[in-house]
Structures are given as C-alpha cells and as structure tokens.
Amino acid sequence: MLSIGSLGRTAGVKVPTIRYYEEIGLLPEAERSAGNQRLFNLRSLHRLRFIRHARDLGFPLDAIRDLLSLSDQPEQSCAAADTIARAQLAEVEARIARLNALKAELERMLAQCAGGTVRDCRVIEVLGDHASCAAPHHGHPDIGKGT
Amino acid sequence: MLSIGSLGRTAGVKVPTIRYYEEIGLLPEAERSAGNQRLFNLRSLHRLRFIRHARDLGFPLDAIRDLLSLSDQPEQSCAAADTIARAQLAEVEARIARLNALKAELERMLAQCAGGTVRDCRVIEVLGDHASCAAPHHGHPDIGKGT
DNA sequence: CCTTGATGCTCTAGTCACTAGAGATATTAG
DNA sequence: CTAATATCTCTAGTGACTAGAGCATCAAGG
Numbered sequence: 001m002l003s004i005g006s007l008g009r010t011a012g013v014k015v016p017t018i019r020y021y022e023e024i025g026l027l028p029e030a031e032r033s034a035g036n037q038r039l040f041n042l043r044s045l046h047r048l049r050f051i052r053h054a055r056d057l058g059f060p061l062d063a064i065r066d067l068l069s070l071s072d073q074p075e076q077s078c079a080a081a082d083t084i085a086r087a088q089l090a091e092v093e094a095r096i097a098r099l100n101a102l103k104a105e106l107e108r109m110l111a112q113c114a115g116g117t118v119r120d121c122r123v124i125e126v127l128g129d130h131a132s133c134a135a136p137h138h139g140h141p142d143i144g145k146g147t
Numbered sequence: 148m149l150s151i152g153s154l155g156r157t158a159g160v161k162v163p164t165i166r167y168y169e170e171i172g173l174l175p176e177a178e179r180s181a182g183n184q185r186l187f188n189l190r191s192l193h194r195l196r197f198i199r200h201a202r203d204l205g206f207p208l209d210a211i212r213d214l215l216s217l218s219d220q221p222e223q224s225c226a227a228a229d230t231i232a233r234a235q236l237a238e239v240e241a242r243i244a245r246l247n248a249l250k251a252e253l254e255r256m257l258a259q260c261a262g263g264t265v266r267d268c269r270v271i272e273v274l275g276d277h278a279s280c281a282a283p284h285h286g287h288p289d290i291g292k293g294t
Numbered sequence: 295c296c297t298t299g300a301t302g303c304t305c306t307a308g309t310c311a312c313t314a315g316a317g318a319t320a321t322t323a324g
Numbered sequence: 325c326t327a328a329t330a331t332c333t334c335t336a337g338t339g340a341c342t343a344g345a346g347c348a349t350c351a352a353g354g
Contacts (some may be wrong), residue, residue: 015302020341035349037254037302050275057274058249067274074266077347081270082260089253091245099243102205106236110312113229115353120220124230127204127214150321152330162331167312182320184331208311 001039011048018048026065054102059088096136148178148186158195165195173198173212206235 008015021027022038027047030038047068054064063084063135070081154161168174169185174194177185194215201211210231217228265279 003301004303014342016343017341019303022228024340032201033302033349037349046275054244055276055340057252059245067271071268071271071275074264076264076265078260078263078268078270081176081265081268082257085253085257085260085270089250092253093251096243096246096250097198099205099239099246102237104241105204106232110232110236111223112230113232117221117223117225121218121225122203122230122313123225124214126191126219127201150330151332160315163314164312166332171311180320182331184320202311 001041002045004030004038004040007040007045007048010042011045011046011052013052021048024061026061026068057088057093059084102119148188149192151177151185151187154187154192154195158192158199160195168195168198171208173208173215199249204235205239206231209237 004015004018007013008018013021017029021039022029027044030040030044031076033039050068050071052065054067055061059067066084067081070076108121109126112126149157151162151165153162155165160168165174165183169176174191175185178190180186180237197215197218201214202208206214213231214228217223254274256270259273265271
C-alpha cells in the first residue's frame, strides 16, 4: 500500500493533483488508514500513470475519462479509442498551424523594428493597426499556460 | 460616441469582454450616458483594437498592459517593446516544438493501432505504459483552450 | 516513551481570460 | 406608446490545477 506522497513521486504527479483527480472522479475514492490517510494499490498507480501520460500528450481530462472507461472493457472495439486519439491529433495539428502563423507575424514585426523610439516602433504600430498585419485573425488563438 | 455594443462589433470583441477589460484596468473607466450606459470614443476603439490584436498574437494580458503603457509614452525607447515581443516569440517557438513532439507521438500511436479490441489496442497500451513511448515527458505540455 | 519533522488531512481561495445567466433598467424603431 | 433590443450589475462557472491555513498523523531517532 502506498501513501499519497510515494504514489505521487512514483507516478510523477503532485499530491494535490492526485486529490483533485479523486475529487472529480478520475481516480476511485482511496482506501483510508486508521488515521484517515489515503492508501493506494498498484492498480491506482497504473491508472494514475495512464492519466499523466495522456495529459502529457495533451488529452483533456474528459477525453481521458472516456479512455479510462474504455480500457476497463477490454472486449470492446478499439474504434472509440482510435477516434479520441485521432481527434487529439487533429487538435494538435490545428494548434501547430495557428502557432506557425503567429510566429511568422511576430518575426515580421520584430524584423521591422529598427530600435528607435516608441513613436516609430513597428511592434507597437503593427499591434495598433490591423491593416499592417498579415495574420488571419479569426477566433481566438492558442494561449496555453505554457510548461 | 459609441455604445458598448457598437464598439464591440467594430473592434471584434464581445461586450462582456470589454466590460472585463475595463474592470481589470486595461481600458479606462468609460464615460456614462444619463441612463448609466457606457460611452466610448475613438481612442477607446484604438486601444481595444490594439488589445485584441495583441491577444490574437498570443500576448498575455500582462504583457499587453506593459505594451499599452509603453505606447502611451512615445518618446521612450522601443527596446522594451522589442523585448516583450521577443519573449512572446520564444514562447511561441517553444510551444510549437512541444506540440510537434506530441504530434509525432500521437501519429506513432495511431499508426500502430490495428483496430482490434481494446485488449490489444496500442493507443490504450501506449498511454498506460511509459516504456513504449518516445515522447520527452517532463513538465506539463501545452494544453490550451483551443480556438 | 517521547519528541521532532515530514507528511497527511480538509477547506477555501486564487490563477487566466473570459463566458453564461438572472433580473432589472435604458434606449430605439415603428 | 409599445415592443424589441441593448445594456446594466452581480454572481458563478470554465479547465486543470496551485497555494496556503490550520490541524492531525506517522516514522525514526534518542
């Protein structure tokens, strides 16, 4: 039986995150020690590793929930898992495309910055003036929380 | 003088978002009509367009705040704006690199999926087993809100 | 046996950049 | 004047956690 801390270290997940996963039902409610501390078995470790791995690949928790319920039914067809992964791939590709456009625009902006005063700054000017911009501009871009 | 709705339509920003920007101090407190409705002038429109444009390029609101206070002082050096834009570019490039790694991993996973039952599903298996994975796996990836 | 320090518990609130909805008031077109 | 639309304030919700307060428990050393 593992404590929450050792489970976290083993799976590479922070302790509050494990509690959070339990709270939202991604992990089953853990057993408790006599002193009310959580105890985990190896199944929990596998499950948590699965979650972390999928998170690392960018799957949102809802998709992970679906994948987990699939993996609990080994006789079923693999098609649903394939569909989820394919959707995730499409999502990732769309985000890459969007970011590449942003990158080009930022580079263009920076290349034009001659380093004078703000009055003549291309960076500021381009941001203020849509006309001097080549980016697509529809809907909101990919703004993640970074690493 | 523009109503909040026409300002929003003109700048391409939703009405609650404008109120939110005012609330957090990105836009100054708007004048009010006799009936307490917000009235905006063309300066506000420019400012809002600037914000939206920078958001579209992925700048976080804090960076935009800095850029705005720079653009209010046209005699100052352009260096700070350049620095902010450069940081944003680096951020975008890092995110692209990360996403490309995810894309490769997802493609690998999907290519191996023969379409049988969940028991033999490569997608599920790869997610559960770190050893069969080629992705870097350190820190959390780019998981944005999409478009 | 007792203490000490690490670890655990629950709960609340904060992050970012909005979005949604309730219920009341204002403006505008016909 | 009326009806439809727009706007107001306020609260709460999103996703996926993170931070911190204030207390309880546990393992190891003396």
